[in-house]
Amino acid sequence: MKIALDLKSWNTRGLIFVGVVMLALLFAGPEVFDLFVLLKVILFVSTAMLALSMGFIWGFGGILCFGQSAFFGIGGYAYAIGVINMGESTVPILLSVLVPAAFAMLLGYFMFYGRLSDIYLAVVTLAVTLIFYAFIRSTSGEEYVIGNARLMGFNGISSIPVFNWPGFPNSPLWPDDIFYVATTLLILVYFGLRILLRSHFGRVVVAIKENETRAEYLGYDVRFYKMIAFSIGAGIAGLAGCLFVSFNNFINPDVFALGLAAQIIMWVLIGGVGTLVGPMLGSLALQMLYNWLGTQTFASFLNTYLVFGAIILIFVLAVPQGLQPTARLLALRFLPFTRPPEEKARGGGDD
């Protein structure tokens, strides 16, 4: 409806709170964290952006894409191939957004204009990422080369150059700088999505999730809106892939594997479907949990994945709404100052 900020609105106050937390992370990060932690945070920022892309298309667009990892991987490979060939990172960063977005638009065209039902859409997107996984794994031969970049099959591409200052290929960014770039991009993507969701386009996307038939009765071409939303989500996932590759200096076909595809769903599920902050928190919480489990001796006789899966199962059963909506409900109950004057009993849609 109106994009203008109303400071009396509780939604706007929530946005300001999220913005302050993100800016605090941005400015205080390199001062507070040592290099090892800073590198971990860059990784978390890239996965938070991937979770954000899924949170947008699933939570607000109603599109359950089981293969969001495909766009993450395409973005990563697009950056790797681009930067190896160009020797400069600015255009490859753009490619890491545009290539997956264009691919998603093509795939989305067939899925949405072909009127695939939700379950088939989930299966098709999963199949797409697994096809990429199988294909990239089979590109070990010398014939699989794009310009100067060999794909290297399951070994992956290594020694991928990190970001450089735009126009200065010989001035690579230090970890502090990469942290600033990654966090700034995450903040821009988050607030970009919030603005998008308040725009006419965003309201229609949410309306389509609410009631596709009614949106059609109003004259909105739901196929087009879904295709564009899907493509925007893929572009964001691609950017996350680019950050991931720049942080690791390495990419291999595992980015297309079933493991990551399933994890993305879990991040959003645990963080809260229908929110944007939730999926970011979900990705952070699950990765920290996974890392922590890996360092615990009590789990040495158990498979870490088994413990991890059991914790997730218990969490989903105990807190079905997810982290962010539950935190919001608890705050409303126990912290009176968080209660808006006329609270609307809305789901978890507002961050």
Add this chain to the structure above:
Amino acid sequence: MTDARPILETKGLTMRFGGVVAVDNVDFSLAEGELRCLIGPNGAGKTTFFRCLTHQYKPTSGKVIYRGDEITGSHTHQIARRGIGIKTQVPSVFDGLDVRENIWLSARRNHKDREANRVVDEILERIGLTHLAHQLVGQLAHGERQGVELGIVLTGDPELILLDEPTAGMTHEEVHRTTEMIREINRTASLIVVEHDMQFIKAIANKVTVFNQGAILVEDTMENVLKNQQVRDVYLGKREVA
């Protein structure tokens, strides 16, 4: 304000689901400005006929013609953009959004932002839901949800409105208000109304089309339809003489 020129016609419209013929070779014509009621027992094919008109179902054969143009193959959103408003049997609204946003989504389709907001205020006033503007639609009573859906339809400023049981679940007072509103709407738009409430039909309709087993049984004034023996047989059953 009826005009002899048809705004909507169907020719040989047929919809089959496997061996079941839900709509059977229906030739139907609605004049510009006319208000027509469709009645018939449950399973007579009224709602399926509605859905064929709006391409929710792709007819097995036959044509749907709107203002002289065939719209049989058009998508639902294209049909809506031509100026056909649809109100469904079970209120089809955006439950997770508030009343104002529901109406705004319809207004914003045809108007710029500022104008859309003005239209929303006007429609909320017209349907009597201004006091519920910021209430989530999913939390409203059934009759209020019906009102929201009607508001959504009216906001699109349609030339033809298809109303499927607009008074279902409404209180006596809400039915009275809806009757007045439909009369008012009919000053500027043609309407097809599917209804079971005979008092309501008597109050609004001049001409009535009776459906039975997917086909048109009778088309006449309400007064004549009520006297028609075939219609009575369809509704009340026919006494078999041994």
